[in-house]
Amino acid sequence: MALLTNFRNDLQQLYRQSAFFVTDWSIWICGCAIIVGYFIIRIRRARFSYLDLPQPPHNAVFGHLLAMGEVARSLPKDISPHIMFTQLQHKYNLGSLFTVDLRPFAPDKTLVIADPILAKKVTQAPVLPKHPVNGTIISHVVGHKSLILSEGKEWQAIRSIFAPGFAPSKIIDLAGAIVDETLVFCNILRQYAQTGETFRLWDAVINLTIDIIGQAILDVKLKSQTTENEFVVALRHLILSTPNFGSLNPFANLNLIRPVIHWYYGRKVDNYLSKVIDMRMKLVTETKTSKPVLDYALEENGRNGRTIIPQHELNRVVLDNMRSFIFAGHDTTASTISYIYLMIERHPDVLRKVQHEHDQVFSTDLSQTAQKIKETPTLLNQLPYTLAVIKEVLRLYPIGHPAKIVSDGYELTHDGTKYTLKGSYMMMIATHTMGRSANLFADPDEFRPERFLPGASDSISTDAWRPFERGPRNCIGQGLALLEMKIVMVLTLREFNVRSAFIKQQCGTPDSLRTMNGDPAYQVQGIAAKPKDGLPSKVIERVLPVHK
């Protein structure tokens, strides 16, 4: 054990050192020479391949890097790239279809789709393949048989065995387990309220969402909220060692021992999950009211003697997809929950309406709420205002944008003009840009959950709101995410007042570059966009009863 710990420490040390070495000046010079060479070749070969598409000001040598640089200079350095694209569209008045050539900092020319009609069209069958950059970024975390990365018939087969476990009728049975994990979270909030400490809200919520996803897919208690679980630590290391593809520093991603890190922690994750999966496979015949997603998948794969995934591939498929669900199901939901607290803090009128709705459905006796959810989880379907708050938060703070690949000759029509693409493109469905468009949402920067209430006067095109994406390749876990967000809101918002506690920065960078339009809680880049500095917060326990 001590040997392992030493090895891990050595690895971490080496990792930090190698990150230092790559900033050595000689590497900078070589890198610059490569980039200059690259640009020269690019001007000669690819000059006019996209010039008929709408775009920001173009430079023959640098493509759109100068235009994007102009936008980037006015924003914090670590801002999430999807915000940069929205700013670019606003600055150059680009409309809802445009192209941006950011090579070599992007893997391909980018085609930005910010038009709901076009977005709907390109995300329906036949499903466009994902851009290979997705694999480059996350394959070390999710594995190659992941639902997230697979394509074609393989993707169909994997989706078909896992979909039954994510059906709303099955997910609702997990409410009891989600309540139990959320009660642990409530205890943690209570402790912070008692100490008055400032803490990173996102980290606390990450532990909660990891524990929930462990229960939901494997019926395993990961207990990362209360203990340091080796598996969770290894998984977080894998995620944190992901290359940063949004960086404008070409060397930020050079790390010679990254493959070793990936191998080491990947093996730890696999070892832990294999044991849990083996155990579940033996228990799968047990009849239980609430079953984890894995049990339904194994049943589906053997239904009526028909095997969708051949037995020799099943172990790898199950393992990679358990990794995928844990990965895709925790920091996405944690970011959204963090922003829910922030928006609620900033809009006391919204808080009052949410609390009123929870009182109406679950009564004002807070001590009974957890039990009521367990007994009648379908009560959670009677919370239209709470759901509207979640939707509004996801409109303003989506976790990212899907990136598909379209190849030479692909045709699309927009505003009556037909475009035939030359060469391949990374097609980005610009969820954030659509969410902030004044043409699609009235007063787009305002937080107004009412717009999502049934019968609201704002008419919203469903295709404009796509934080879970739409079409056959939408988010398989959206029902689970919505369920957990509702439970967390119901169990915490009447008891705790979570307040952001950013500390004003004193040194160096002007304040405007540490904030987005004066807001320090902007989204920063992660595999899923997340709140700056983990949203430092404090908790105050409300005096009970908080409302009549």
Ligand code: HEM
């Ligand atoms: C607020 C929470 C969440 C958000 C905003 C979200 C968003 C998304 C989006 C936008 C996609 C499409 C990505 C693409 O096409 O590149 C996606 C796919 C996916 N999500 Fe989620 N997600 C959330 C929670 C979850 C949860 C809880 C799970 C748990 C299993 C999950 C599992 C997946 C998987 C496996 C895919 C790939 C589906 C496929 O390709 O067939 N997500 N999600």
